[in-house]
Amino acid sequence: MKTAQQHPLAKILSERIAIIDGAMGTTIRTYGMTEADIRGDRFKDSQKDLLNNGDLFSLTQPEMICDIHRRFLEAGADIIETNTFGATSISQSEFFVDDPRETGGRKDPAFYQKIIETPFLNDLAWEINEQSARQCREWADRIANATGRQRFVAGAIGPLTVSLSNSPDADDPGFRVVTFDQVKDAYKHQIRGLIAGGSDTLLVETIFDSLNAKAALVGIKEVFDEDGKELPIMISAAVGRGGETMISAQTVAAFWNAVQHVNPLSVGLNCSLGPDLMYPFLEELSEKADVAISAYPNAGLPNPLSPTGFDFKPEDMARYLGEFAGGGLINIAGGCCGNTPEHIAAIAQALDGRPPRHLHTHHAEPALGKIRA
Template sequence: MKTVHKHPLQKIMESRIAIIDGAMGTTIRTYGMTESDIRGERFKDSTKDLKNNGDLFSLTQPAMICDIHRRFLEAGADIIETNTFGATSITQSEFFVDDPREHGGRKDPAFYQKIIEDRFLDDLAWEINEQSARQCREWADRVGSATGVQRFVAGAIGPMTVSLSNSPDAEDAGFRVVTFDQVKTAYAQQVRALIAGGVDLLLVETIFDSLNAKAALVAIREVFDEDGHAANGRDLPVMISAAVGRGGETLISAQTTEAFWNAVQHVKPLSVGLNCSLGPDLMYPFLEELSEKADVAISCYPNAGLPNPLSETGFDLGPKDMARYLGEFARGGLINIAGGCCGNTPEHIAAIARALEGQPPRQLSRNEVAA
């Protein structure tokens, strides 16, 4: 009879609600970084603005990024995410390659093939992913050793700045700026670099476009198959999290919550959930539906309400508000992993962790995930 091994995080989720960290971008803004700070000496001659390229801070301001990881861990996070939300060659090209549309051209598969083959972008994406994973690994292990509570590093894999589901050309519904294979290739390189940096998990998150997510999941499977098993003779666990609109559909591909789960359940993820896009009050019914349908752990890390430029964090809800809402999710028996997305600082995560302490997790199915 085959022995089934549970991942250590799954064991935690059977006894309590695990905590995932908050928003890297929101927290970076509290440090008052400038354009010159993100450029450093290395990128001082870049011709495009880089300040919104938060992933680049892992290379130019590693002390700040490590401090943010430390603060989230000390706030109670069991899982911290790598600073790699946009760390693919395709997304990085937005900051380093001239937009052909500014010169009468267009972005199309031929343009993105050059991006995929660009050595500078390829090397840059690898370095961001590997270094960010190493930074997370160092601090997860430090805090884990100091507290006696194991901490986990999730390799953050974002949705990209291109869509496989929609055409940007109103007169050509079949046109796509990029191909499935190009997106898959960029994701595969990101996955390999995250693994090289020492992540425990792979997190395909903030899914607006289900077909983009499918490319990421296919890339992960192919990397596992081609490179051998990634950890302790077994594949790394995969976490999946979608962003939904007010109707409960993924924002670009418009799949309902149930349809989205049906599309990804074959991956046998460690968890599936919702993040970003909506505040916790608006997310509740869709999380409830997902919790009823899915037979794996459920994660939830919503935005801190709706955007508000007059707020200190740029979002309406403070730590006490988020703690109250996530506490309601826990009392409803909906969640195994909880945290915050945009607008959530370490103070928000600390409040959420305190509110969920002692709250029972959603009951897991008998399915077990190999570590």
């Protein structure tokens, strides 16, 4: 853990609960953007709808994205995430490449090999990652200088639109649409863009397929080894009501066992469940893991009739995250889907002055010592 411990963010996590920002997608929706807005001049001739491709706004509506970063920082966020949840060639292909299944074909490794070799998609993925990291960096530094409190940029690495753990074909359970190396290579390209743009940490988040996450973590390690620069790694999983990762069905304890070898700065849970349902799984992770714990849940379960699409208001999130803090469970707190800057401000206020989870370490135990060696 040497690298992580020397990082200024690690010091903060041992002294107080750090605040991470809220939902980019939810907050974008409050700006009333249209299909024409996301296309701009650059993508005006695209054949497919782009409005759900929120990462693209970093290129076509940078003023709005920077305004959102500013609002989260002013709400009290110590850590802001890059707008890069789907910024890999694989995920971007959903918006720019015709689906072969519509013409009797199928998505398979041959299809995705072409995707990761397509210059347009590679250039686009690079630009989204680098530009989004630069936008975050500029605002994190600007607010830090204005307030005298350092702020951090987390390069957001999302789960992809394809799964390495599951077959989409019920008649062929061994079939995979994509290979481990293809996923890893797409992630490596993203990781390099995030580092080039000035990220402080890399955040592998909303993990519902542990094998996809493994590919991201292997990719990170290879980039560090090949490029000679290391950043702290943050890891966050999404779990279902039973406390397992959604697709690969790993329990929280098994998930930690699968990722602890990378010595992350933090591990935690996000998205998925509302905070009211997350407590027991967070508690289990807190008992097992010997690194900082993060929690940034959805604002309850989806509700299309609510203004944000989710039930919980800022004061609800503040209360629940306060319970996590009261239980001594967290070092990082924030919100995922449904959480606006107002939610983050309420959470930051509720946790101000609350002690962080005590960072206990078990490095002396022989079993862990063997694993780490």
